[in-house]
Amino acid sequence: MKNTYRKLALLLVLIIAFGVLMSPAAFADGEESGTMQPKNGIKKISDLDGKTIGVQTGVLYEDEIKDDIEDETWLYYKMPNDMIAALEANKIDAYLIEEVGFYAQHYEHPELMRLEEKAGQSEFAVIIGNNEKQDTLYKQMQEFIAEGKKSGWLDQLYDYWVKNWDPNVCKIENVPTTSGANGKVIIAIEGGYEPFSFETANGVSGYDVEFMMNFCAKYGYQWDFWTMEFDSIAPGAISGKYDFGMNIVVDEERAEDSVLTDWYYVCDLVFVVEGEYESEMGFFERMVYNFNKTFIREDRWKLFAEGMGRTMLITLLSIVFGTILGFAAYMACRHGNRIANGITGFINWLIEGIPTVVFLMILAFVIFGKSTISATWISIIGFTFIFGCGMFEMLKVGFGAIHKGQFEAATAMGYSDTQSFFKILLPQAAQHFLPIYKSNVVSLIKETSVVGYIAVRDLTKMGDLVRSRTYVAFFGLIAVAILYFVMEAVLVFIVKRVQIKVDPRRRSKEKILEGIKTVD
Numbered sequence: 001m002k003n004t005y006r007k008l009a010l011l012l013v014l015i016i017a018f019g020v021l022m023s024p025a026a027f028a029d030g031e032e033s034g035t036m037q038p039k040n041g042i043k044k045i046s047d048l049d050g051k052t053i054g055v056q057t058g059v060l061y062e063d064e065i066k067d068d069i070e071d072e073t074w075l076y077y078k079m080p081n082d083m084i085a086a087l088e089a090n091k092i093d094a095y096l097i098e099e100v101g102f103y104a105q106h107y108e109h110p111e112l113m114r115l116e117e118k119a120g121q122s123e124f125a126v127i128i129g130n131n132e133k134q135d136t137l138y139k140q141m142q143e144f145i146a147e148g149k150k151s152g153w154l155d156q157l158y159d160y161w162v163k164n165w166d167p168n169v170c171k172i173e174n175v176p177t178t179s180g181a182n183g184k185v186i187i188a189i190e191g192g193y194e195p196f197s198f199e200t201a202n203g204v205s206g207y208d209v210e211f212m213m214n215f216c217a218k219y220g221y222q223w224d225f226w227t228m229e230f231d232s233i234a235p236g237a238i239s240g241k242y243d244f245g246m247n248i249v250v251d252e253e254r255a256e257d258s259v260l261t262d263w264y265y266v267c268d269l270v271f272v273v274e275g276e277y278e279s280e281m282g283f284f285e286r287m288v289y290n291f292n293k294t295f296i297r298e299d300r301w302k303l304f305a306e307g308m309g310r311t312m313l314i315t316l317l318s319i320v321f322g323t324i325l326g327f328a329a330y331m332a333c334r335h336g337n338r339i340a341n342g343i344t345g346f347i348n349w350l351i352e353g354i355p356t357v358v359f360l361m362i363l364a365f366v367i368f369g370k371s372t373i374s375a376t377w378i379s380i381i382g383f384t385f386i387f388g389c390g391m392f393e394m395l396k397v398g399f400g401a402i403h404k405g406q407f408e409a410a411t412a413m414g415y416s417d418t419q420s421f422f423k424i425l426l427p428q429a430a431q432h433f434l435p436i437y438k439s440n441v442v443s444l445i446k447e448t449s450v451v452g453y454i455a456v457r458d459l460t461k462m463g464d465l466v467r468s469r470t471y472v473a474f475f476g477l478i479a480v481a482i483l484y485f486v487m488e489a490v491l492v493f494i495v496k497r498v499q500i501k502v503d504p505r506r507r508s509k510e511k512i513l514e515g516i517k518t519v520d
Helices: 002-022 080-088 099-108 134-151 153-163 207-219 230-238 252-257 283-299 301-333 338-352 356-367 375-400 405-412 417-454 459-470 473-501
Strands: 052-056 073-077 094-098 112-114 120-128 184-190 198-200 203-205 222-228 244-249 265-274
Touching: 052 080, 073 080, 080 094, 080 099, 080 265, 080 473, 094 099, 099 112, 099 153, 099 265, 120 134, 120 230, 134 153, 134 207, 153 207, 153 265, 184 207, 184 230, 198 459, 203 207, 203 222, 207 222, 207 244, 222 230, 222 417, 230 244, 230 356, 283 301, 283 459, 283 473, 301 338, 301 375, 301 417, 301 459, 301 473, 338 375, 356 375, 356 417, 375 417, 405 417, 417 459, 417 473, 459 473
Parallel strands: 052 073, 052 094, 184 222, 184 244
Antiparallel strands: 094 265, 112 265, 120 244, 120 265, 198 203
């Protein structure tokens, strides 16, 4: 255990030093240095012919401009800030984003430049969940949007959050009160999308959040915001799991399969390129600035702590329930029961053939699509089955390595079938399957990193949310990696202790013969 922590500490020091040296310069308070010029010479849209362009998955912005560019290659990214990292790493030459998103990015990354030529314009609507409340919620939302446009409230909201965006100033000043008399509504928002929806230590905030809070207050609903990847919002609403999905680009094809409201804001689309800049910060200044922005500002370390706790909860409960499930399945199958073996074999075949993230999305959006069960528990259910299947196979391997003479000898000594299994066979089998069990525990904790696809605020998701706020990829990603290392080390240590405890060579003669009558 001590050697593990020494290795972790050394690794942390090395990668932080490397990351700070290799990372782009940070700018305090969004102030840029020098005259900005495009780094790759791209000044107008026609210069993008034959170039590689980034765009966020599911926004459909590329449809607005693809006829004006020739021989381009489109690369798709989950989050807007991922495109900044790709641009800085020269993986893309430019990326396409809505103008309001660029304003927020430029505040933290003043080295980014937008092309003056507009790439198009998009309208953004609210998608209404496909459930029994759909008709009522649609009529109310249409009315709310129409009144907001007529009174000028939507314009005021847009000016405050978008045109005058300042992350140090903009916040929901007065949270509206709601009676909640008409029940709760689940609202799907994208996590880490300034200035529309983003995480703070005190909860979610932004344009979309204040918009929906006022809607709920007006019509007597209790709000429940679920943060997730953008491309999970529409599928979840269409399945009926969410009552509302925010920031959906109005598109004819999308409107065929879903219920979209009128637009509640409109904005231009722009291309973003990297500009030339000069750093005014030295090595230690950049390190302190980026560290403070990632962990200290707005108490963002609490988000990492919350995510780590949820990841551990999912992992531990999945291990416990999965171990019990796999063990119960093996006990039902070990004497050759055809029905039990057939069912277990089919479930194993099914789960092993489906990618983990697809399996979780089927559970979340199909099997439990209209259920109120939380995404965390859906994850636990999914990983319980995954770990249980692995446990079943481990037991087959472990007991298969024991010679059948061991059971015969135990029976001859007066052990019953159950006593033979638990006192003689299981301790020997454990020595064969526990090393595999340990590897499966490590694999499980890594696999849980995909639960963000179904709106679970796990460690990886929280890292993404912080990264989307700070636009500093390095510190957030390394913090997540280190915390995974720590969790894996703790769980592996526990499994190793169990492995030592069940080692037959460490058991006393009295313990082995416990419950057996002996002749003096």
